[in-house]
Amino acid sequence: MPREKPTFTDLATATYCPRQLYYDRREDDRDPPPAATARIDLAFRYPELRELDDAALAAEPIDRPPGEYRAALDRLAERSDWTALSAPTNTRVLLDGKDARGVAHKVLGATGADAPRDEGGKPSGDPPVPVIVSPGDPPDRGVWEPQSVRAVAAMHALSWQEGRRIRRALVEYPAHGVVREVSLSVRRSGTYRRVLRSVRELDGPPARLSGSEKCRECRHRANCGVKTRSLRSLIGL
Template identity: 55%
Template sequence: METFSDLATAAYCPRKLYYRRRDDDRGPPEEVERIRALATRYEELLDSATDLSAEPIATTPTQYRSNLGSAKARLDCWEALVDPLKTDVLLEGKDCRGIAHKLLEDPAVPVVVSAGEPPERGVWEPQSVRATAAAKALAWERAEPIERAFVEYPAYGRIREIRLTTRRKATYRRALRTVQSLDGPPPRLHDDSRCGPCEYREQCGVKTQSLRSRLPL
């Protein structure tokens, strides 16, 4: 059965997934775990008594607390996000399985935590695919529709709610087909913005010219 992380990687670049599978290199680095750990400490990080200088945040302390404060004022499920009943929950659906970093209840909503930088609006396509996969797996387990999910970017104090639109579901299905059919190195993504920061760019042999980010969904 395919995994959420493989689907997200395929949405970013199928060739990157090929290299990760070949090298059996799909575990998150230690720094990623440090950043994800921020997602269960939001109230502590909002407290002005907490020294943020040693935390793995990617903004100034003032901006960070401003971002978190905006999320707290905007979201009606803030308390559940800050102190979820369940974390790192394995979900197994019809087509894929993986970890929801948080699982909210009443109503049931999966949460994906990303160590990266958020776009100005929405979420990046790989996180959209991963969150959609988590929602569909949860819907399969519960035998009930799950039509939304959250993606958190805790290094920036940003929390984004997404709806499982027709477009998101179609992107998820495309990533699923890509993973299921992967049996050799896919074509290179020449001069694509995704190639610049990729850890496999040297062995891939692609030439990069731009580091601009992908458009969010």
Template identity: 50%
Template structure:
């Protein structure tokens, strides 16, 4: 059974996952935890004064952050985002398991639930980063397995920015999930090196021998 976090790392760089497993690197950094916590405080932050927001690990100016949360409040699922059916719940599917940050009820009694992944990082200009999309597919599949019904979409929240993005379980997204799952399961030694923009700030770059950007720096 593969943890959700391992799938995200495998989608980013299988070699990084190898080092994280070898070193027991499972802890979420304190600042990242503080940013994730913002996803459970939207109602108290949307009208918060500048002084309050400046004390928080947000990634926008107080005025821009309030504007983003005001737009978030216009979403049809805002009440469910603010008061989810379940939060920080452990879920186990056929292939993977881990903590699902939120599970939202459907729009109606017959609609499927909508799980969310909360990221402490910055979103891309559109959509979500592939490691987060893979994790979103994984949590959707785990919730679907548990409830014995299809879950066709998930959300990725970026609470330090005040933005929420949707991930549909398309054929392409599910294929990326399967690739990450195979990569995570296949690791029994250091995978092949990569040498691109993922490597420059990687926590393992000195022992890995590559040069550029990290999963942790990408996601927060």
């Protein structure tokens, strides 16, 4: 029986905490919570959001004051790919690669039969760019490792489908009006392969974490058995 491919979400979750993935897989409903979905949806509304007044913008699920958020969108509008980002034609695209499958929230550029071809019938021109949208906060620089792994998974899957090398992806943090680029590198590919291997081999609960900040907000904390200790207890107060 063929082995089921892990999803991009599986890989991102395992990068963050393999034990969390184990418990996630035991649930019937793995859809993101409504609050996260509302923040992701901001990435498809940039032109509209730029036109809102401060009161209306403050009512949106953004994480910056209205003036700062509008300024962030204005900076995004200076990008050469602004039109494709703000009015994408390929949205929530299912990518089914050799090793993993999942959804790219956007794919910038032509794909499949719409892609330009050379005289030999091979794809030509700039390759398409998969985009992953995160409902969370961006780091000071770059992207968080789970999102990096997810972006690499999307690049590899899109490469498999298109029959050409995809070496660039974007990660959007729409609640902040921030877009970060992820380029394919030896280090990122190595991390992706390591996580892919660990997910494939996951057949029981991985070792517990010995108390971590990751555990404090985890919805599985009650049944995971991870014991966290407060700062007061750690320093003997």
